[in-house]
Amino acid sequence: MRFELTDEQVDLRDAVRGLLEDRCPPDAVRAAWDGDGRVRAAWDALVEMGVLGALVPESAGGLGMTDEDVVPLLVECGRVALPDPVAASGYASAVALGALLDDLTGGGLAADWSGRIASGAVLLPVVDAGAPLAGATTADGFLWCVADEVVLATPEDVDLQPQRSVDGARQPATVVRRSGEVVATGDLARRVGSAAAERLAVGAAAELVGLGERMLEMTVAYVGERQQFGVPVGSFQAVKHQLADAAIAVAFAMPLVWLAAHSLAHSDPDAGRHVAAAKLRASTAARHAAAVSLQCHGAIGYTVEYDLHLFMKRAWALSYEHGDPDACRSRLRAELGLAGNSR
């Protein structure tokens, strides 16, 4: 029994943290709002480091790691509010393609795409055709997992309707698919789709925990400096207790995210409830941290010139994406055998 990252995992995480702090400072995220929603300096470095190919089998040019290795790195992506689709492409699509590799129909294309993902191409999974898809305009392809069918689609196969998100770096679009290559159907398609959906949820959960940590760190630093009534704002008990509560919420969300990654890596039969619990608590904890951070900052947090909003808006968006809290609770009710439909 050991519930902690391995030394290797810690080293990798620390390396990624250093890289991201360097390549994805708040100004880079801000620039992504005005640009195409990407921070290529960070993305390219992650590709070079192998992070995008971490879950791609070695045979297809990747590192052949597991969910447990990659999820802590997604926490780091959240900490810097990196808008690029590391979780969607390098985690969810890479794992989903893994389920296809040995298949006669889709295997060749899957191997091809796996290699491209490791090299930095963006393949976005689509598991809910109606929901806005962040980063759709810069995607190189779509792993369309809808209605028990898996289709690999290129940008030419789809129509994009760009949408405005509260988070200017996300640049979502609604996507309508016109054509594409069917690579799986039936049971296999369901397996691929489920693999993608679970990773999208856990990926968002990991980013949310990172966002929560970062917002609280920013706020602790600010209220330690900011003076009102002749003392630092952070010396008021009301501020202390709000921050303590938010810190506890984030701290207790993290192990649920780790457990979900572990269960997915080991195909645990309870993985479904672990994923839902992780996304539920990561969403509520990050929203909690966002609310407390804004309130403790006061008016300065309410301006776009200050960095807090970059993180807060990402947290809002991700908390609703790939399973909002109510959807997670609904799934948990089913998993725990509570129909709850009496009145």
Next chain:
Amino acid sequence: MRFELTDEQVDLRDAVRGLLEDRCPPDAVRAAWDGDGRVRAAWDALVEMGVLGALVPESAGGLGMTDEDVVPLLVECGRVALPDPVAASGYASAVALGALLDDLTGGGLAADWSGRIASGAVLLPVVDAGAPLAGATTADGFLWCVADEVVLATPEDVDLQPQRSVDGARQPATVVRRSGEVVATGDLARRVGSAAAERLAVGAAAELVGLGERMLEMTVAYVGERQQFGVPVGSFQAVKHQLADAAIAVAFAMPLVWLAAHSLAHSDPDAGRHVAAAKLRASTAARHAAAVSLQCHGAIGYTVEYDLHLFMKRAWALSYEHGDPDACRSRLRAELGLAGNSR
């Protein structure tokens, strides 16, 4: 437009408050735990003052007042945690009997019981045959409103199974009725039953608001005195803010209770939703006040030698009685046209 008690209502309330502070101090409530759950010194004085007959028509020996006059008095009963069935008998039964007075079948018995209520006899309405009924062992009769039938039952008509409540003054029992006099059926019975049920809910709501106010007053007094770390505990911001929040919750529950009384008095078609809203917020506010009061008292609040528990346990019990918060929300969903049964 005027949303405030009249001068006469204020005078009556103040008189009742003075009387109850005198006749129902915490020690009297404590004695009711060891006795039969009654504080007869207070009850008799209320009878003499006419409070029990306030809603009984003048023709039947009462004062012929309205819900609006009596509900503020029930707040006062809550403030002192009077365990006696003022709300059940003097409010709910009195009003329900009023609907029967002109009826050929039940009118005579109703007039008789109305007069007895005004003179201090206890008639307990039973609107949910399965729920424990507080004060059943000392009741003089039961107004049985179940299954579209109204039955007047004497203690000899029922079997009582006493239960232990967390609040030792309530002394509830489950009641099985064997016989009794059927006084109404069909539509009339439904009207009588509904009149009783709505008043039971609003009566409990009024008592809950009074309990909430009282617990907060006790706590404010205690934390103003109690010294820790060389200062009064009440000077800590964490204590101040908890108490401020609870005070706000109670303050905003009160007008909902008044509105419910007003709507019942005027047969407002929206009375149902007003009753549910009043009971919902009175329950949540009083529970909130109880939780904060206990926490701000610390260990002393956790002992039975201190008075707080007498009020806190009553608040717990009443918050579940005659419409717990979930039942109120369920009713409000229906009233507001939200089925809410999708997932």
Next chain:
Amino acid sequence: MDLRWSDTELAFREECRTWLNANVPSPPLASGDTRSGFAAHLEWERALHDARWAVVSWPEAYGGRDASLWEWLIFEEEYYRAGAPQRVTQNGIFLLAPSIFEFGTVEQQDHYLPRMSSATDLWCQGWSEPNAGSDLAAVTSRAVRDDADGGWRLTGQKTWTTRGAFCTHLFGLFRTDAEAVRHRGLTYFLVPLDAEGVTVRGFGRLDGDEGFAEVFCDDVFVPDNPFGAPADAAAAAMARGGILGEVHQGWSVAMATATSERGLTLRSPGRFQATAARLLDLARERDGEGRLGEALADRVVDAWVDAEAYALYTLGDVTGIVEGRSPGARSSFNKIFWSELDVRLHEAALDLLGSDAELDGPWMKGYEFALSGPIYAGTNEIQRNIVAERVLGLPRK
């Protein structure tokens, strides 16, 4: 209790509703916190004024209708129910005007109030400074006596000034007695933003609109008594600035305004009831599509109940005011309740929207706006201190 409106009040409601139905712009105007939106809102303000709806409770001489507080409530209810535009003049009308009514000279009242109600002068508030937010008494902007010119010279920086970049005037506190500490030695100044030495820089708010400004004063001259000056061009310019109340007494004047900001006049219940009604519509729509879980429905129910509670509580406050009782520190109850209710109403709506919540739309925009409620006009932490100390009577420390 008497919850019936009089015939006069019902007629007033009917008149409001008819006019609003005929005149409320559709589609809704762009945000008044953007430069182009602000211009459209100004047109609306002038239309309101022309029909005498801008300031219904003011005396007729100043553009009002001498309406009662009850009629004011009715107007607000109808205004929000009709989905009418935000009031870009509100900082003047709701925050400055009560102080002018209470502390202004007759000349100041006659000059400023009609120009305010007609949206000729557009006022922004100059409370906050970079180091004086919640701690308003920490103001360091100063006014130095200029006996030669008969006035004061103002220097300092104000910030978080809502719509400051679009307004014509600022009201705020400046330190006139450098020796006095904290809230002593402050004076309440009225400053034309086109005066020499004033620089205004707009900056972006959470929702992306350029709704805030910093206002820099560099030796800005404000005369003692512009109304007595000769009627030349320079004096006319001066006539738009001055001191409200007594020198060094600015704190009392500001506190009267601050109470007004927290209290009744800033947030009429109609606004939240209108939001609750829209939330109910959204929920019913989702319900019709079979997409409303019970738990979500309950969040709507709770928010709806609280909007009702706020409306009722306000009726009690208005009854008290009409009968001559002061709401006093209870206005802090109000401010905490409505500001957090507003957040809950919008959160419930976003929860209903689910994965669409992040998209640009009235609910996300309204949510962002609602989040400012617990911060401005004295953070809710300050308000809770006030409730605890002044209403509950807990020891100050």
Next chain:
Amino acid sequence: MDLRWSDTELAFREECRTWLNANVPSPPLASGDTRSGFAAHLEWERALHDARWAVVSWPEAYGGRDASLWEWLIFEEEYYRAGAPQRVTQNGIFLLAPSIFEFGTVEQQDHYLPRMSSATDLWCQGWSEPNAGSDLAAVTSRAVRDDADGGWRLTGQKTWTTRGAFCTHLFGLFRTDAEAVRHRGLTYFLVPLDAEGVTVRGFGRLDGDEGFAEVFCDDVFVPDNPFGAPADAAAAAMARGGILGEVHQGWSVAMATATSERGLTLRSPGRFQATAARLLDLARERDGEGRLGEALADRVVDAWVDAEAYALYTLGDVTGIVEGRSPGARSSFNKIFWSELDVRLHEAALDLLGSDAELDGPWMKGYEFALSGPIYAGTNEIQRNIVAERVLGLPRK
């Protein structure tokens, strides 16, 4: 991460479970906080000791099994899952023993620890005084030097002493240096409750049980070194009292205990997971009767998730401790979380019970007990200060 148990650990779990299944009393014992229930619990404690389950993680010489921290977790999980009785010895085992292991002399360890694990000595804690609750450093009970008899004379009042009326010994802080202020000048004393001058008065707790006591000391003699005294009857009595750690160093000794109280050893996750499992059973039962609304079900879901989160967080803590990292102020995280989780678990159950919630039964009783969690062992207000200052690094003031 490796979430598998080793074969040894699985065998250990099997052994626990088998023994517990065969031995846990059914029906459950009366509350251990009543006089008659306490006697029944003592029998259970002695049965546990005889089968060497009383203190699994202690050395075998003191009645334990030298079990690892992981095995301790397993034992606790099985213990609560089996619905075994509350541990009336817990204040000694969990609060005093860690300090004896850390600060006691070999004689003290050899004497006290076996008598504690066998429930021969029954310890209650003497921290709180009427004017020293959260503010433990305000202790005024004093110990005056008695050089003639070679010891100390204790005078003062302790209160909120859980099960004090049924115990044989008290551990607590007394002021040995009247000049020193606050936490300086305190000494950690071990006091036999049958010593001359000790009076114990039991009083009622929230749940009606006589679970609390006041302990009055009036010139109670406690010797310096009872273990070196001649082996006569008086000395044997004395051997049950003494000082733990150095004179005037009681605060450090107490803080070690307080950390233990807040931290891992007091509230093992098995307890909350067992409560969550019973809550799930209750919810399923209601569901089967068609009486479980979605909103109620969601409250169960949230509480269940938090019980899981607490269990996982503890696994992380144990991993750290096993690998030599100190949890430090993170134990305040734990205390806040488990104590408020326990309240939520029971509240959810009461909500399921609806109008039956008020009736005497395990959930209401458990709710009352849970409400003490946010108060004792340092109120959660104190814990939040600790989290903010020591974990987050916010300024102390």
